[in-house]
Amino acid sequence: MTTIELKNILIHKITAINDESFLNAIKTIIDKKSEATIYKTTEGQKAQIQEGIYQIENGDFFTNEQVESEIDQWLKEK
Numbered sequence: 001m002t003t004i005e006l007k008n009i010l011i012h013k014i015t016a017i018n019d020e021s022f023l024n025a026i027k028t029i030i031d032k033k034s035e036a037t038i039y040k041t042t043e044g045q046k047a048q049i050q051e052g053i054y055q056i057e058n059g060d061f062f063t064n065e066q067v068e069s070e071i072d073q074w075l076k077e078k
Helices: 003-015 019-035 043-057 064-077
Strands: none
Touching: none
């Protein structure tokens, strides 16, 4: 059985189910495996994302190694 055939069988079977809680369970499983997650963002979040992009483009960021080094130094001082 191909992936397309399996998808079509599942679609057909799902359309026959009327149990809302079971359908919600299926949706949860599908949401966890979905390759294209869509995030809803507020205008404020979009502005923060744009600011972050601007900062990265201008080299205003720390690498993971820099942050880890700073944390190590901070922990040694404590």
